[in-house]
Amino acid sequence: MGGFFGTVLKKSCAQDLFYGIDYHSHLGTKRAGLVTHDGNVFHRSIHDIENTYFRSKFSDELDKFEGNIGIGVISDTDAQPIIVNSHLGKFAIVTVAKINNMDELVDHCLANKQHFAELSMGFTNPTELVALLITQGEDFVDGIKNVYNKVKGSCSMLILTEDGVIAARDYYGRTPIVIGKNEGGYVLASESHSYINLDYATCYNVGPGEIVKVTQDGVQQLLAPNPKKQICSFLWIYYGYPVSDYEGINVEEARYNEGREMGKRDYVDLDYVSAIPDSGIGMALGYSNVRKIPYMRGVVKYTPTWSRSFMPVNQSQREHVAKMKLIPNRQMLEGKKVAFCDDSIVRGTQLRDNVKMLYDYGAKEVHVRISCPPLMYGCPFLNFSASKTVMELITRRCVKEMEGDDNKNIEKYCDPTTPEYANLIEMLRKHVGVDSLKFNTLESVVAAIGLPKCELCTHCFDGSSYGHE
Numbered sequence: 089m090g091g092f093f094g095t096v097l098k099k100s101c102a103q104d105l106f107y108g109i110d111y112h113s114h115l116g117t118k119r120a121g122l123v124t125h126d127g128n129v130f131h132r133s134i135h136d137i138e139n140t141y142f143r144s145k146f147s148d149e150l151d152k153f154e155g156n157i158g159i160g161v162i163s164d165t166d167a168q169p170i171i172v173n174s175h176l177g178k179f180a181i182v183t184v185a186k187i188n189n190m191d192e193l194v195d196h197c198l199a200n201k202q203h204f205a206e207l208s209m210g211f212t213n214p215t216e217l218v219a220l221l222i223t224q225g226e227d228f229v230d231g232i233k234n235v236y237n238k239v240k241g242s243c244s245m246l247i248l249t250e251d252g253v254i255a256a257r258d259y260y261g262r263t264p265i266v267i268g269k270n271e272g273g274y275v276l277a278s279e280s281h282s283y284i285n286l287d288y289a290t291c292y293n294v295g296p297g298e299i300v301k302v303t304q305d306g307v308q309q310l311l312a313p314n315p316k317k318q319i320c321s322f323l324w325i326y327y328g329y330p331v332s333d334y335e336g337i338n339v340e341e342a343r344y345n346e347g348r349e350m351g352k353r354d355y356v357d358l359d360y361v362s363a364i365p366d367s368g369i370g371m372a373l374g375y376s377n378v379r380k381i382p383y384m385r386g387v388v389k390y391t392p393t394w395s396r397s398f399m400p401v402n403q404s405q406r407e408h409v410a411k412m413k414l415i416p417n418r419q420m421l422e423g424k425k426v427a428f429c430d431d432s433i434v435r436g437t438q439l440r441d442n443v444k445m446l447y448d449y450g451a452k453e454v455h456v457r458i459s460c461p462p463l464m465y466g467c468p469f470l471n472f473s474a475s476k477t478v479m480e481l482i483t484r485r486c487v488k489e490m491e492g493d494d495n496k497n498i499e500k501y502c503d504p505t506t507p508e509y510a511n512l513i514e515m516l517r518k519h520v521g522v523d524s525l526k527f528n529t530l531e532s533v534v535a536a537i538g539l540p541k542c543e544l545c546t547h548c549f550d551g552s553s554y555g556h557e
Contacts, residue, residue: 090184091115094159094246094253096302097273102153109160111282122160123169123180124153134167159246166213174223183215185243229310232256242469252303260318261296262469264334274302281331318545325460326367326431340370345536346459347374362386364430371459372429386420422450429457436482440520458527461549486515
């Protein structure tokens with residue numbers, strides 16, 4: 089997915105920028121970069137972070153990032169930031185985006201005698217494409233509107249100019265941008281938790297499609313928000329950090345509510361409830377409290393060296409990491425009937441392996457409770473792990489096994505009141521190898537988050553959405 093951070097300060101911004109970007113490390117796995125402007129020139133650095141932490145790559149370079157304004161990014165895709173010199177002036181840009189019509193847009197630009205300088209793994213750099221679309225406008229607002237009109241998928245961005253930072257949130261608000269403030273200036277972020285320890289407080293939530301410019305003088309609106317909103321519901325389910333807020337709604341509170349929603353309609357006999365850490369913890373606490381069953385840690389994540397939440401792209405590495413970072417507690421498991429709360433099931437292999445481990449360490453019964461509905465569709469809007477191909481989803485492989493076609497009667501498999509849905513859950517239960525398996529309904533997730541369904545993107549659960557795909 090990715091996340092970005094920006095600073096507009098009265099003092100040197102390097103330290104706050106460094107720590108603010110680092111607090112987005114749970115969102116990206118591949119590259120990171122930051123750029124500052126000192127009133128004369130841009131200072132930029134980009135590093136590969138696939139095999140190490142962001143901090144270890146940039147900590148020795150902080151002295152070179154001079155200036156009071158800057159932006160940075162943790163990216164799951166391309167090398168960023170991009171620095172551009174154009175008729176709009178000099179600027180740097182970072183994006184959180186998924187562009188589904190890349191080839192079409194690239195061909196259009198090349199046909200109009202424009203060119204690209206940056207390549208990422210042999211392909212056109214998506215952030216450079218966004219920058220090029222912006223420079224086709226008469227000004228920054230016109231250029232960003234050009235991005236909104238032409239990009240199919242989603243795109244949020246920060247643009248570092250010579251006097252401030254422009255923030256433009258995805259047209260339907262699928263990813264957030266929040267602004268924090270203290271007496272020393274402003275910060276802009278994908279995740280509101282990223283500036284708490286830097287002593288900033290949220291002062292502004294950028295709306296869907298809204299464009300603002302932040303300078304020393306304050307926050308200036310350049311384009312009013314789009315009245316339609318489709319923020320990704322999976323941010324509250326999995327990707328968001330527990331202490332972050334989106335649309336004023338706290339991630340941990342939403343996960344706690346998801347557990348309460350599940351507990352209200354679950355009556356299985358248990359000794360205690362546990363979680364697959366970390367994203368399952370909030371749900372497990374809510375489930376525990378509403379059912380008045382103890383919450384205990386049957387498995388613990390080893391955080392000193394396995395703290396990052398992302399997984400490697402390689403499947404065998406992913407399975408190895410999943411095993412290494414979760415340690416079962418035999419004394420807590422032996423002879424016990426336990427419900428384990430988890431955020432979702434994507435491919436099914438990690439959970440199946442985790443469940444086998446629980447039985448191997450003496451669990452009498454294992455019941456798995458999932459905070460969201462089954463993932464039935466790949467995401468066309470964000471670079472989530474489930475977005476690569478629908479046939480990576482265990483649900484669609486089950487549907488294909490039952491129907492001979494992974495797309496046949498798919499709507500019935502999304503409806504928890506149908507026999508098809510019941511058959512799907514039973515097949516998933518057997519695949520995972522548990523005594524029982526239950527998912528929250530879409531209605532329960534919407535209730536747990538607290539926004540109207542029309543303001544949430546639930547495409548991965550029911551295929552519904554609006555906007556460019």
